[in-house]
Amino acid sequence: MPPTASMPGLSRRFTGVASSVVRDLLALTQRPGVISFAGGLPAPELFDVEGAQAAFEEVFARAGRRALQYSTTEGDPRLRERIAELYLARGLPTVADQIVVTTGSQQGLSLLAQALVDPGDVVFVERPSYLAALQCFGLAGARLVSVPSAGDGIDIDALDALAAAHRPVALYTVPTFHNPTGRTLDRANRAALVDVAARHGFRVLEDDPYQQLRYSGEPMPPMPTLTDDPELVVCTGSLSKILAPGLRIGWVRTTPAIRAAVVVGKQAADLHTSTLDQAAAEAYLASGRLGPALDRACAEYRSRRDALLGGLPDALPAGSSWNRPDGGMFVWARLPDRLNATDYLPRALARDVAYVPGAPFFPTAPEPQTLRLSFTTYAPDQIREGTRRLAAAFAH
Known part of the structure; x- marks a missing residue:
């Protein structure tokens, strides 16, 4: 038998795009007894299981066979109407034709990267930025340029100068309860950011999956x-943070110039998002149960946020600092400059507690003393126990 010829290597687009440290940590923290502040996971005990079950039952009773059939790429028209109504309730007139339903908002980011980015194009990202978005734009061949912060917002003067120097095609932002920092851009910062984008001719990609998880402050x-x-x-x-991540229902609110490209990208990716899950999501939104379910979740998440914030003074080394987010899932902390959060992670895991080091959230020049802590997954008593374990891990 003749020798087998060597196989081609992997696509060059995967060069330099690392695996998600958050997803990798999830595998390490599945063992019983671990309190993990690492994943941005909603609390499963707060899922409205009865409402979701009723929604699926309604779909099977009303349109069982249709719900098991192929569907349109753009998504269930009734669901797109419901999503448009969510925007209208926030003061943003939107029609169903602007919405393309995706398999989670993560797929929406991938579709936008395909539609808007050619290899070598510059995409601006916040410093730090959502890790999976860095992966999406990296796989599209983008050159990522991070924009520095000023207080709790984006440094507008730096953004203006960087835009003149780099001519980006887009800026990606999570403006409300940011992942990983939990911060929120105020109205003035948002308006200034949009003004810079208009003057320099690049799009703003507003990723907003957390905005309904507000515990204090003004929308x-x-x-x-x-x-x-x-x-x-x-x-x-996305509905992942406010209804259930397992449904994998997200969307892109498109514009006339990009809608066709997003739809073609979606066709190539998976034809369409699950017909059944879309129909059940629409039935749930139509039931009126989302508002009360969100109220319950926000009340509980507020107490969990406060439990974590209350435990951090004793958990982290003297000289550490952290923010107090008005909502979302995350607290961003900074150890004294001499310390590296990654170095302490094995000590934390040995004590059955976990967090995410902040360094992977920076596309360049990581800040090793930073870390992200999620507070939504555990009840306050467990959070307090987790902070006691963190104190032991950081003890010298």
């Missing part, structure tokens, strides 16, 4: 309301 406007240009801001959203 912020969607960025498309801050401009008259319908092409300037593209939005992505």
Whole structure:
């Protein structure tokens, strides 16, 4: 038998795109007894299981065979109407034709990267930024340029200068309860950001999966309301944090210029998102149960946030700092400059507690003293026990 010829290597697009440290940590923290502040997971005990079950039963009773059939790429028309109504309730007029339903908002980011980015194009990201978005744009061949912060917002002067120097095609932001930092851009910062994008001619990609998880403070406007240009801001959203991540229902609020490209990308990716799950999500939204379920979740998450914040002064080394987010899932902490959060992670895992080191969230020049802590998954008593374990891990 002749020798087998060597096989081609992997695509070059995977060079330099690392695996998600968060997903890798999830595998390490599945053993019983671990309290993990690492994953941004909603609390399963707060899922409205009865409401979801009733929604699926209604779908099977009303349209069982249709719900098991192929569907349109753009998504269930009734669900797209419901999603448009969510935007309208926030003061952003939206019609169903603007919505393309995706398999989680993560797929929406991938579709936007395909539609808007050619290899070598510059994409601006916040510093730090959502790790999976860095993967999406990296796989599309983007050159990522991080924009520095100023207080709790984006440094607008630095953004203006960077835009003049790099001519980006887009800026990606999580403006409300940011992942990983938990911060929220105020109205003035949002308006200034949109103004820079308009003057320099790049799109703003507003990823907003957490905005309904608010525990204090005032709601912020969607960025498309801050401009008259319908092409300037593209939005992505999700039901994962407010209904159930297992449904994998997200969307892109498209613009006329990009809608066709997003649809073609979706056709190539998976034809369409699950017909059954879309129909059940629409039935659930129509039932009126989301509002009360969100109220319950926000009340509980507020107490969990407060439990984590209350435990951090004793858990982290003297000289550490952290923020107090108004909502979402995350607290961002900074150890004294001499310490490296990654070095302490094995000590934490040995004590059955976990967090995510902050360094992977930076596309360049990581800050090793940072870490992200999620507070939504555990009840306050477990969170307090977790912070006691963290104190032992960081003890010298």
